[in-house]
Amino acid sequence: MKFLFIGLGSISTKHIKDLASITNERGIECEITVLRRKKGELSQDLLSYNITQITELDSSVYDAAFITNPTNLHFQIMEQLKGKTKFYFIEKPIFECTDYNWKNLGINDKNAYVACPMRHSKVYKKLKEIVDTNKVFCARLICSSYLPEWRPNIDYRKNYSAIKALGGGVTLDLIHEIDYMAGLFGLPEKVMNIHGKYSDLEIDSDDLSVYIAQYKDKICEVHLDYFGRKYQRKCELYTSKCSYVADFKSETIEVSDGTVLNCQRDDKTNLYREMEYFVNFLTGNISENINTPEHAFEVLKITLGGK
Incomplete structure (x- = not known):
C-alpha cells in the first residue's frame, strides 16, 4: 500500500x-x-x-x-x-x-x-461505560501543561503551538478535551468560552481557554492551559451514586468509595491503538467511523464558541 x-x-x-x-x-x-x-x-x-x-x-x-x-x-x-x-x-x-x-x-x-487518540484509550472507554450506566450531574475536564517542555530540544517560541496564524493556541491545540466531552455526552446545547493570552510565555497564541458547556441534564467545565508546571490531564464525574476522577497520565480512575480502576495499557498494540483502528478502517475490517469530518467540524464549531 x-x-x-x-x-x-x-x-x-x-x-x-x-x-x-x-x-x-x-x-x-x-x-x-x-x-x-x-x-x-x-x-x-x-x-x-x-x-x-x-x-x-x-x-x-x-x-x-x-x-x-x-x-x-x-x-x-x-x-x-x-x-x-x-x-x-x-x-x-x-x-x-x-x-x-x-x-x-x-x-x-x-x-x-x-x-481523536484519547477516545482510543482504556481510560476513555471506561469513562464511557460509567457515563452510559450512571446519571451524571456534572463533569470537569482539565488539561494543564507547560508548553516549553512539550518538545525537547525545540524552541517552543518557534513551534506552531506558539503562533496564532498557524492555528496554534490551547483552544485549538487541546481540542482533545472538547472532542472526548462530546464523545461522552454528545454535543452540548450551549457553550460559553473565555480564552486569551495571560501568562508570560513568549507566544502570541492563547495560553488559557475555559469553557462551560450546558446540557439538558448536566454542566461540563473544561480548563485548558499552556502554563501549568505540573502536567494534569483529568476528568471528574459526579453521579447520583459516587464521584470519579480519571487520570489520563496514570491511566487510573479513582472512585469516591476508595476503589481504583486500573486502565493501563496491557500489550504493545495499545501503544498504537489509533493507527491500528485506521488501518482496519481503510482495509474494510471495520464499518464504523468514530470521528467523521462532519462530527469533527461540529466539535470545531463548539471549540471556537460557535454553538
Whole structure:
C-alpha cells in the first residue's frame, strides 16, 4: 500500500513508526512518501523506513494520505489531494476556522477519519461505560501543561503551538478535551468560552481557554492551559451514586468509595491503538467511523464558541 504524509514533524514521525509496525506485522507492503517544502536529512530513527521525499505532488495516487501539516494548511492541501488518495487520516483539529466549504473536498464518513487518540484509550472507554450506566450531574475536564517542555530540544517560541496564524493556541491545540466531552455526552446545547493570552510565555497564541458547556441534564467545565508546571490531564464525574476522577497520565480512575480502576495499557498494540483502528478502517475490517469530518467540524464549531 502507498501512503503519503504531509509534513514531517513530531506527530507524523510517530504515525510513520506506528503505521510501519502494524503493516509489517500484517504482512502489508508499505511504501511511504513524505511531502515537504524542501528535502532534508531524515532523523536517525527514520532511516530504516525507506522513505521517499517529494517537494510537490505529481500524478501518483495513494491508498491513504496523512494530513499532518499545520492546521491552517489543512484545507489547502486537501484541495490539492482530490483524486490523489483513497483515504484520509486528518490530524486534529480538522481546520483552524469554520469558514470553509469543506464538503466540496470529497471527504466523508466513508473515506476520512479525523484523529481523536484519547477516545482510543482504556481510560476513555471506561469513562464511557460509567457515563452510559450512571446519571451524571456534572463533569470537569482539565488539561494543564507547560508548553516549553512539550518538545525537547525545540524552541517552543518557534513551534506552531506558539503562533496564532498557524492555528496554534490551547483552544485549538487541546481540542482533545472538547472532542472526548462530546464523545461522552454528545454535543452540548450551549457553550460559553473565555480564552486569551495571560501568562508570560513568549507566544502570541492563547495560553488559557475555559469553557462551560450546558446540557439538558448536566454542566461540563473544561480548563485548558499552556502554563501549568505540573502536567494534569483529568476528568471528574459526579453521579447520583459516587464521584470519579480519571487520570489520563496514570491511566487510573479513582472512585469516591476508595476503589481504583486500573486502565493501563496491557500489550504493545495499545501503544498504537489509533493507527491500528485506521488501518482496519481503510482495509474494510471495520464499518464504523468514530470521528467523521462532519462530527469533527461540529466539535470545531463548539471549540471556537460557535454553538
